Amino acid sequence: MEIDGLERRLVELETVVSSARFEQLEVLRELDVAQVAMADGARTLAEWVSSRLDISRETAAALVRTSRSIPDAPKVADALSGGEIGFERAVELCRFAAVGEPDPVGRGWWFDISGLRREVARRRRLSPIDEGVAFTDRFLAIQPDLTNALWRLWGQLPGADGRIVEQALTERADAFPPLPGGDRCSRGARQADALVSIAQDSLSGATGGSSRPLVSVFVDLKTAAESRGEAGVMVDAGPQVGVRALEEMLCTGSVELMGSARDGTPLNVGRRSRVVPEKLRRFVLHRDGGCAIEGCAGRYRVEAHHVVPYARGGRTDADNLAALCWFHHHVVIHGLGYRLDPTRPPGRLRFLRQTGSDPPG
DSSP states (O other): OOHHHHHHHHHHHHHHHHHHHHHHHHHHHHHHHTTHHHHTTOSSHHHHHHHHHTOOHHHHHHHHHHHHHGGGOHHHHHHHHTTSSOHHHHHHHHHHHHTTOSOHHHHHTTSOHHHHHHHHHHHOOOOHHHHHHHHHTOEEEEEEOTTSSSEEEEEEOOHHHHHHHHHHHHHHHHHSOOOGGGOOOOHHHHHHHHHHHHHHHHHHTTTTOTTOOEEEEEEEHHHHHHTTTSSSEEETTSOBOOHHHHHHHHHHSEEEEEEEOTTOOEESOOOOEESSOHHHHHHHHHHHTSOOBTTOOOOTTOEEEESSOGGGTOOOSGGGEEEEOHIIIIIIITTTOOEEOTTSOTTSBOEEOOOTTSOOO
C-alpha cells in the first residue's frame, strides 16, 4: 500500500477507535450509576477502571471524568460518536464546555490539544476553596525500585509552588555546559541533574565545602571481588551502587567503608576519612581557578577529581588532582563514564569516551 493509502487507513482506524470510546463512555456511565466500584471494594471508579481495563490511572481518570461530563456537552458527544474527533480532543472539549464555551466543537477547532488546555486554564475560575484543595493535596513521593538501583519520584504541587520548582530546575539545568563531543542530553535528564545539584547545595552548601554528609558504604567482600565491584556494594538503608557511584564517593565525599564476610560478619570497619584533605582540595581549586576542562568557565561546586582514579591506585596529591565543576564531575565522568585524557596539559583537559575494554571510573 502506498503512503497516501496508509495515511488514509490510519485516519480511518482512529475513527473506529473514537466511536468505540464513545460506546465505552456510555457503558461506563451506567456502571457508575450502579456503583460497581464500591461493590467490588475499589476506592474510586477510576481505580476500578484502571484495574479492569489494564490502563494507566491517568487514562482511567480521563475516561471517568469524560463519561460524567459528556451528557452536558451534546455537541462533543455527537462528534465523538461519529468519529469526527478523537478521544483526547473530546476530553478537552468537555472541559472547554464546562468553563462556559457554548460551541466547544466549533470554537475548539481553532486550537490543537495543548492550545485547548491553555484556553480552558485561562477561562477556568479558581475559587479560594479550589486553592485550598490544591494546597492540601500537595505531596512528593520518592522510593527505590525493586532492584534498589534507581529511585522514582512523583507528586503534585499547587500552581505557584510548581512554577517555582520548575523555574529553579530550568535555570539550574540551563546553567550546565553542553556534553563533550556534541552528545545530546535531554531536557528531562538535565532537570534531574538540576534536582540532584540543588539537593546537594542544601546538604553541603553551594560551594561544596567541608560539611559534606557522611556516606556509609557496605561491601560484601567476596561478592564485590568476584564481580569487580558491580555487585555486593550498597549504601546505608539498602540501595545498590555500582562502580561509577562508588568511585565518585571515594573521589569526593567523606565515606565509611564497612566490609563483611558472606555470613554478614563485619570485617575491616574503616574510620571516617576524607579522600582529598580539605587543605589540598582548596589548593587544587585555587591553582586551577575553576573547572580545568578546556573551554569551561564553570565555578559551580568545583570539586577535586583524581585524574588517575583512586580505585585504580591514583595518588591523592596535587599532581594527580584536577578541579572540575559539578556537571563535568558528577554527570560526565561518574555518570556517563567519560575519563580525562592524560596526554592533555593540566589547564586544557579534555574527555575521552570510555570504551568497552576500559575499566570503569
